[in-house]
Amino acid sequence: MSDRPLLTVTGLQVRYGGATAVRGVDMEVRQGELVAVIGNNGAGKTSILRGISGLVRPSAGKIEFNGTDTTSLAAHQKVNLGMALIPEGRLIFADQTVEDNLILGAYTRWKRDRAGVLSQFEEIFELFPRLKERLHQRAGSLSGGEQQMLAISRGLLSKPSLLMIDELSLGLAPKIVEQLMTLLRNLNARGQTILLVEQLASHALAIAQRAYVVGQGRIELEGTAAKLAGSPEVMETFLGKKRKAI
Amino acid sequence: MSKYQSLIGFAALAVILAIVPLTAANEYELRLFMLFLIYAVIALGLNILVGLAGLISLGQAGLFALGAYTAAILSTRLGFELVSSSIAAIIVASLFGALLAYPTVRVRGVYLAVITIAFGLIVENAAIEWQGLTGGPMGITGIPKPSVLGIPLSGYAYYGVLAVVLVLVVIVTHNLKRSKYGRAMLAVSQSETAARSLGINATGIRTLAFVISAATAGLAGVLYAFLNSYISPDIFTFSDSIRFLLMVIFGGAGTTTGTLIGAYILTYLPEYLQQLQYWQKFAYGLLLAVVMFVLPLGVFGTLSELWRKWRPVPRKIEAAGLSLEQALGIGNAGDRLPTELKAEGLTVRFGGLTALNDVSLRVQPAEIHALIGPNGAGKSTFVNTISGFYRPDSGRYELNGVDLTGQPAHLVARNGLARTFQNTELFGDMTVLENVMAGYQNRFSYNFFDACAHTPRFLRQEEQCRAAALGLLGFVDLTDYANEKARFLPFGLQRRLEIARALATSPRLLLLDEPAAGLTTHEIEELDKMIRRIAALGISVLLIEHHVELIMAIANQVTVLDYGVVIASAPPDVVQADSRVIEAYFGTHAVPAEVVS
Numbered sequence: 001m002s003d004r005p006l007l008t009v010t011g012l013q014v015r016y017g018g019a020t021a022v023r024g025v026d027m028e029v030r031q032g033e034l035v036a037v038i039g040n041n042g043a044g045k046t047s048i049l050r051g052i053s054g055l056v057r058p059s060a061g062k063i064e065f066n067g068t069d070t071t072s073l074a075a076h077q078k079v080n081l082g083m084a085l086i087p088e089g090r091l092i093f094a095d096q097t098v099e100d101n102l103i104l105g106a107y108t109r110w111k112r113d114r115a116g117v118l119s120q121f122e123e124i125f126e127l128f129p130r131l132k133e134r135l136h137q138r139a140g141s142l143s144g145g146e147q148q149m150l151a152i153s154r155g156l157l158s159k160p161s162l163l164m165i166d167e168l169s170l171g172l173a174p175k176i177v178e179q180l181m182t183l184l185r186n187l188n189a190r191g192q193t194i195l196l197v198e199q200l201a202s203h204a205l206a207i208a209q210r211a212y213v214v215g216q217g218r219i220e221l222e223g224t225a226a227k228l229a230g231s232p233e234v235m236e237t238f239l240g241k242k243r244k245a246i
Numbered sequence: 247m248s249k250y251q252s253l254i255g256f257a258a259l260a261v262i263l264a265i266v267p268l269t270a271a272n273e274y275e276l277r278l279f280m281l282f283l284i285y286a287v288i289a290l291g292l293n294i295l296v297g298l299a300g301l302i303s304l305g306q307a308g309l310f311a312l313g314a315y316t317a318a319i320l321s322t323r324l325g326f327e328l329v330s331s332s333i334a335a336i337i338v339a340s341l342f343g344a345l346l347a348y349p350t351v352r353v354r355g356v357y358l359a360v361i362t363i364a365f366g367l368i369v370e371n372a373a374i375e376w377q378g379l380t381g382g383p384m385g386i387t388g389i390p391k392p393s394v395l396g397i398p399l400s401g402y403a404y405y406g407v408l409a410v411v412l413v414l415v416v417i418v419t420h421n422l423k424r425s426k427y428g429r430a431m432l433a434v435s436q437s438e439t440a441a442r443s444l445g446i447n448a449t450g451i452r453t454l455a456f457v458i459s460a461a462t463a464g465l466a467g468v469l470y471a472f473l474n475s476y477i478s479p480d481i482f483t484f485s486d487s488i489r490f491l492l493m494v495i496f497g498g499a500g501t502t503t504g505t506l507i508g509a510y511i512l513t514y515l516p517e518y519l520q521q522l523q524y525w526q527k528f529a530y531g532l533l534l535a536v537v538m539f540v541l542p543l544g545v546f547g548t549l550s551e552l553w554r555k556w557r558p559v560p561r562k563i564e565a566a567g568l569s570l571e572q573a574l575g576i577g578n579a580g581d582r583l584p585t586e587l588k589a590e591g592l593t594v595r596f597g598g599l600t601a602l603n604d605v606s607l608r609v610q611p612a613e614i615h616a617l618i619g620p621n622g623a624g625k626s627t628f629v630n631t632i633s634g635f636y637r638p639d640s641g642r643y644e645l646n647g648v649d650l651t652g653q654p655a656h657l658v659a660r661n662g663l664a665r666t667f668q669n670t671e672l673f674g675d676m677t678v679l680e681n682v683m684a685g686y687q688n689r690f691s692y693n694f695f696d697a698c699a700h701t702p703r704f705l706r707q708e709e710q711c712r713a714a715a716l717g718l719l720g721f722v723d724l725t726d727y728a729n730e731k732a733r734f735l736p737f738g739l740q741r742r743l744e745i746a747r748a749l750a751t752s753p754r755l756l757l758l759d760e761p762a763a764g765l766t767t768h769e770i771e772e773l774d775k776m777i778r779r780i781a782a783l784g785i786s787v788l789l790i791e792h793h794v795e796l797i798m799a800i801a802n803q804v805t806v807l808d809y810g811v812v813i814a815s816a817p818p819d820v821v822q823a824d825s826r827v828i829e830a831y832f833g834t835h836a837v838p839a840e841v842v843s
Binding site for chain 1: 558596618619620622668669734736737738739760765766767768769830833
């Protein structure tokens, strides 16, 4: 991990029609970091990722990536620069095969670096042997866990310097969540920079180095994951009080 | 649009229709305006199909022709008058409308459009070739002047008839739009799956929309035949079908005012453009393209959208709703019949894959029963089967002793099973309140006539429905978003809205498919309370969930599926200690989801 910021967001504001979802957010992701964003539903977490990745054009603010101003770039241009988003609900291409989904993930590299893509396929099959077994199956027929594996693989195939993940755990069994969280930690240990939006705050804080707590479209708290996980304020709001024995 | 605004609108239309004949400079001008009245009748009916049911018809000229030919033939050969030929034509056109609706069982979108085009071509061709009946390319001449009970209707009197018919069609279509029928059509067009799960018969509702659009087109055909006293096949061509569709889209699909504006502009535009001679069609096309690009929701649709942006409707509705018990129509919690779901030996195969293998499960009355298992274990298949979306290869299931095996989803729903969806299936363009009101659908007892006329019975029941919906929104804490379009809600709130909508059906058994996915712990605590409250009212709950802590806290019984087979079914503490379950589901650490590993 270095101190060089890979992503610097200043004063980000996102609006949908009359409603303001993100009201002036500043955040930073340094090279090699795993940063978590946690907060309640409707707090603006997804909108922050949509703004950063260019799926929605920010109404104000600045997004610097690798030293370049990318605020007004479209989503596909940002992928070319090395930003990849794994969207909420996975959004795999359900009617195409698993293989097609992977090839589409490598869309930006398929022409100029086919050999590189194919060798990365092998790496991915090592991570997720299930995907190899189901290579020619329709992606929509995969189980929820397999779909998330496919979505992660698809995201990795653009060789992003920044991997953004929206709701890794959504609809997944505890065992799979655990596996995928471990996988993220390993990817990060190998140098992959990750920005993770996650509802299961304790899981996210367990693997992240730093985290932001979002509420009502603003950053309410920020700090190291360990510090936030220990903060009574965070525990109360997002982790809930310990359930009484029934 | 409020009731008040609608009444002002109806009155304004009546005044305009009364004034126009006084200002018409000559017979030609009046005649052109009468043509507009006839086209507007077609467009208003088509608007029900396009704007509400979300279906495209490019064969409307065929139905228009059927009406016109029916009237022409009956009046020239059998001496039918205006009223009797109208009734006959409406029946003929409606039958063909129902016939046209049949393909929607299989095809939608552009494929359906192709079928309606084919229908229009067939009618046009039959009119040309069936010379004995239709007079062939020369058409039918000598249609008698319109008369009612032997009293002939002169130019102005006939104008009066057309004006009254238009006002009636405006009132009926507009009223239908704001009734359970209109809501059901919108619901089916936005999410057929969800609509069916609320007990809405999707095929029936689409057929109704087709029949309404066919009946109005047939009626317009009669009015046209008597106005023109001469009809021939070249009046009912494919390009006329296109023009009728354009009237709806150009004005603003789904809006009554927009449809009238569209019909007016597209009736008059070709007349004005005639001065351009050779460039007439070019200018017509260009104008359409530019207007649709600038005003993508149609003239009126876009303007009213801008108006709403400028003067937004408050998101919150202040009025207090009914209490949860009242909203569910339960006097006392004890009044409810005990409800039991029994599934026995369910097997479901997809090709070579056996998704469910001899699964039996029993949900006891007022029990909270959790169904868990790894992703791909067959939980979703089980849910989709018992709610009527898949057919089991073998086995049966019953609710309260009523065998529901193989019944379609809307009948399962009407028998008391309500559900939510893993990936949320809301009616995105309807408001939060309207989504819940759509769930109330089968609790109305008013009929089609009540809906057309907005009778006191209709108004009373709609008011009751609205109050119940507000009460349910209060229960799931969404009153603040009542007027927001459902698709603008954050994911977690969408889940709560689905619960409110499912409750609006007043179910016996509520099936929750991963309600805690994407919720924070705090929100899950609220969900916990909500589910307990629902069960306390005597509604059984079948809960498909991954959030272990929630399951352990509220479930009375837990069934675990793995590879399509039940591997355990026991109280939560027993299941949690079961080594097979730990292996298959919890993972090696066997810790609740929220404990940091």
